[in-house]
Every structure is written in structure tokens, then in C-alpha cells.
Amino acid sequence: MIQQRLPGHLNNNDSTNLGGSYGLEIRGGKKGIAILYHHGLEIERVDLSDIPAKRIFIVRLVERRVNQTRLAEKLNISRQSIHNYVERKEHFGLEGLINSYRVTPNTTLQEQRKENLANRPSGNLSRKLEKIRRKDRIKAQEIQESKPKQRSLFFAVEDGDAVKGVSLKKQPFVEQHDWLESRYAGVFVYIVHLFSQSNLISLLSRYFGNGYKIFMVFILMVAKNIRSLEQLKNVRSRDAGIILGLGCIPSKPVIWKWFYCAAQLNVAQKVLNDFFRYQIRGGLVGCFFLFTDGHLLPYTGKEKIHCGYSTQRNIPLPGQTNMVTCDTSGRIIDFDIQEGTGNLRNHISFFSDKWKGDIPKSAVHVFDREGYGSDFFFGLKSKGICFVTWDKHVNHGLLAKIEDKKFTEELELNGKQYRYFEQSKEFTASTDTGKETFSLRYFILWNISSKRRTAGLAYTGEHDITGNDCVIGILNRWGASENTFKHIKERHLIIITLDSHSSQARDKKL
Numbered sequence: 001m002i003q004q005r006l007p008g009h010l011n012n013n014d015s016t017n018l019g020g021s022y023g024l025e026i027r028g029g030k031k032g033i034a035i036l037y038h039h040g041l042e043i044e045r046v047d048l049s050d051i052p053a054k055r056i057f058i059v060r061l062v063e064r065r066v067n068q069t070r071l072a073e074k075l076n077i078s079r080q081s082i083h084n085y086v087e088r089k090e091h092f093g094l095e096g097l098i099n100s101y102r103v104t105p106n107t108t109l110q111e112q113r114k115e116n117l118a119n120r121p122s123g124n125l126s127r128k129l130e131k132i133r134r135k136d137r138i139k140a141q142e143i144q145e146s147k148p149k150q151r152s153l154f155f156a157v158e159d160g161d162a163v164k165g166v167s168l169k170k171q172p173f174v175e176q177h178d179w180l181e182s183r184y185a186g187v188f189v190y191i192v193h194l195f196s197q198s199n200l201i202s203l204l205s206r207y208f209g210n211g212y213k214i215f216m217v218f219i220l221m222v223a224k225n226i227r228s229l230e231q232l233k234n235v236r237s238r239d240a241g242i243i244l245g246l247g248c249i250p251s252k253p254v255i256w257k258w259f260y261c262a263a264q265l266n267v268a269q270k271v272l273n274d275f276f277r278y279q280i281r282g283g284l285v286g287c288f289f290l291f292t293d294g295h296l297l298p299y300t301g302k303e304k305i306h307c308g309y310s311t312q313r314n315i316p317l318p319g320q321t322n323m324v325t326c327d328t329s330g331r332i333i334d335f336d337i338q339e340g341t342g343n344l345r346n347h348i349s350f351f352s353d354k355w356k357g358d359i360p361k362s363a364v365h366v367f368d369r370e371g372y373g374s375d376f377f378f379g380l381k382s383k384g385i386c387f388v389t390w391d392k393h394v395n396h397g398l399l400a401k402i403e404d405k406k407f408t409e410e411l412e413l414n415g416k417q418y419r420y421f422e423q424s425k426e427f428t429a430s431t432d433t434g435k436e437t438f439s440l441r442y443f444i445l446w447n448i449s450s451k452r453r454t455a456g457l458a459y460t461g462e463h464d465i466t467g468n469d470c471v472i473g474i475l476n477r478w479g480a481s482e483n484t485f486k487h488i489k490e491r492h493l494i495i496i497t498l499d500s501h502s503s504q505a506r507d508k509k510l
Helices: 051-063 068-075 079-092 107-115 125-146 187-196 200-223 229-234 237-244 252-263 268-281 344-354 374-383 396-400 467-475 482-486
Strands: 015-019 022-027 033-038 041-047 289-298 307-310 315-326 332-339 364-367 386-390 409-413 416-431 434-447 452-459
Touching: 015 068, 022 068, 033 051, 041 051, 051 068, 051 079, 068 079, 079 125, 187 200, 187 237, 200 229, 200 237, 200 252, 200 268, 229 252, 268 332, 289 332, 289 344, 315 344, 332 344, 344 364, 344 374, 364 467, 374 416, 374 434, 374 452, 386 467, 396 452, 409 467, 416 467, 434 467, 452 467
Parallel strands: 289 364, 364 386
Antiparallel strands: 015 022, 022 033, 033 041, 289 315, 307 315, 315 332, 386 452, 409 416, 416 434, 434 452
């Protein structure tokens, strides 16, 4: 049986797809009949020789969010004309779409037009729109100039590399649109911080030029917990593209091309160095306590690699170790991915040499017992590097015999009461010239809540760092451990007002 086409059904050979399931067919040429289809069914017909009806028809199609480029090509008009029609209606109403009446229909319609002739706006509406746009630009410029200017900290490109830039057509957020609902709106919270405080787009454009777009995709992946580029197939490309300022996320082959083009530049470490330097110099991270610890990056592939160590599972595992240095709030200052179990001592020494021109000499390094060693302590002391750490070899029986009255200092931390006192402890280090004896500050701590006693070490040089500060650093040693990532939401809360009329919504935490 041959299926017959229903009357008013879309003829795919004569129509143009405008997007959004809309199709447009022109019959009779430029002044003929325009037929609009939706989901293949005819919904409207317009006489193109009737200029006001044609313009109203175009504005309504734009409001339905059809593809304006295809619409302009189908009607043989310019995109600027469509833009003018939309702005005419916005500023002057439907009457702004009428210039004059050139058709000669029945007498009744002519009489109605004569009666409403005085309601039409007079003069050249295009020139009026031009004046309105010029006035808006001047007003926006005056508002921008009236805002207080803040000194910006520019990124410095290392080794004198040629500075790249983003072309005008590929800059982010060049597309203008009205308020839209989006399932990816939460991603914008990350973008606001990275663009406004960290100045990320400036850094990426200097190194990658137009290749910055792959990092916008990475921001989406982090925010939505997307573990692989292959999983981007489940993302709504248009919705996500608007939030990221890219217009639309392309297909996977294009994204992989972005990835490899960026990777082949081999500038990852330079970008990280400039980013961390900007954070340090801009005061975006704290530089008094520097907490350092290693974190296992497990590997599940088939290749043979060095063996790492999982502290939580207490077993060796294949992988690498990420040596992370954080501030008191858990914000990352710098990190270094090392093979196998990593080397905490080398990382601290390298970190100090790397940032000695940006981080104050009074900064206190805090690390765990993995860094314990007289030779390492002597090396830090020789460089004038301040540090605090736990004492590794503690005789708890001997500490328990200390009289309570010797614990003269008190402090409270995390809801717990502590008492402590300070003395010195001698160490002997091996050097090229022989043995060297030196002393460190030695703190005996007493946890009143748990009734446990332990000890810590510190070197502060000639800097004015009190014993109370040293003890706080020792007790916060876990600031750079795995607990940093467990409690990161507790330390960095983002409070969003969802409903101004609801007190519960105002206090809701994301």
C-alpha cells in the first residue's frame, strides 16, 4: 500500500529546516507565499508582498528561536535587517514594523489603515535605532569608566615565549542571549571564581591562544564529575556551550583535536608555575603555614610502573605520589607528581628554593614524621627554612611521668583543650666536615580531653614566631593530608540565595 502525503504536510524538497523542528517553504518567489511548518505540519501562511505582515512573521520566528542565518538566506534578506526588525518591535512595538502601505486589498482594510495612520511612529526608524544604540553605548561606557579601577596582576610568561591571544571571533561569551534555564548553571560558579579572582582566561590565552577552549571543557568535567572525554557524549552540547561561553560544545573528534593541540605545546609546567605565582602574589592563598603531604594516585592499567603506597589501606599499590603543599584552609599552593612513593624531603627543599622570591622567609613548613631526620633538619636550618613537625621517637612512658604543673601554657583547638611547655632538644647531623650538633625547639603537648601526651619539634630561626603558633601548626599537621579533601566542603562553603522570600532557602548551602 502506498502511503499518501496528508494536505499541509512538509515537502522536504522545497523547504528549509530552521531548527527547533520548524521548516519554511517559499512559493511564488520573493513576493509569493511563505509557509511555516512545525514537526512537518503546516501552521501558518504569510503573503510576502504584505511588508508589515512579512516583518511581523520574521520577528515571531526569531522569538521562536529559529536559526536566523538560515531564515535570512531563505527570505533573501540580511541578518542586519532581521536584527533591525527585532529592535523595532522592542522599542516601538508592532507599529514600528510598519513603514507604509503598498498593497491594495479591499476597501475595509484601507479604511482601517487610514484610521490608524497617526498611531504609526514617524521618521526613519533605522536612524532612530542607530541613535538609540549610540546612546546606549555611551551610557555603558560612562558607567564602566565611573567604576573604581583596581590594579590587575598580569601573568608573566616564562622564558620569553611569544605571547598568544584569542581572536575576536573565538573569545568566550561573545554570544548575547536572554535569561535561560540550564541544567549546567552550577558550572558558572566555578567560572566566576576562575575568571574574576584567578584571572585564568588571561593565563590560558597567553600560552594557548584559541586553544583555551579545551580548558573550558575541563571545567565542565570537573564540575559535573565527568571522568572521561568520551563521556561528553551524554552532555547537551548547546546548553553546556552557552554556560561555558563557547556557544556549543563540538563533537568528540574536535574535542580530542583541541586536547592534542594543547598537549603538543608542552607548556603544562609553565602554566602551573604562572598560576601558582599569581595566587601567591595576589594573596589568594595563605603563606604562613605551608602543609605538605603525599597523596597516592593509583594506576589501574596494564603497564609496569613504580609502586606507590596507600596510607589508608596500609598496602603498596601501583601508582604515583602527588606531593601537595596547602595553606591552612586547604587551598593548594603548589604540587609535584612524583614516581613511586615520592620524596617528601626533596619536595620541601625544592619548593623552598622555587618560591623563595615570592614566599616570605618566615613561612613555616609543616610535615609529618616521614620528613623526620637530623640530616634533613640540619639542611633546612642551614637554609634558614622554618618548620614544625611531630617528634618521631617519643617515649610516652617518660612523658607520662612529667608533673602536671610543668604544662604552663594552654590553648583550645577544634573544641579540645591542650596544655604544653617548651624546651630544647639536641640533634647531631653528618656533614662533609664531620659531625654537627644543633638544637631545635621542643614542645611537650598534653591533650586534656584524651589524656594523651606527645611531642613536637620546630625551628623558627630569628623570626618572631611564638610557641603558641608552633603548637597550632603541629596540631594542624593534618591540614595537607587526605583529610583536606574529605573536609574541603566544610572549609569552603558556597552560599547561594535561591529564593529571597524564603529564609530556609537563604541559608541553604551548596
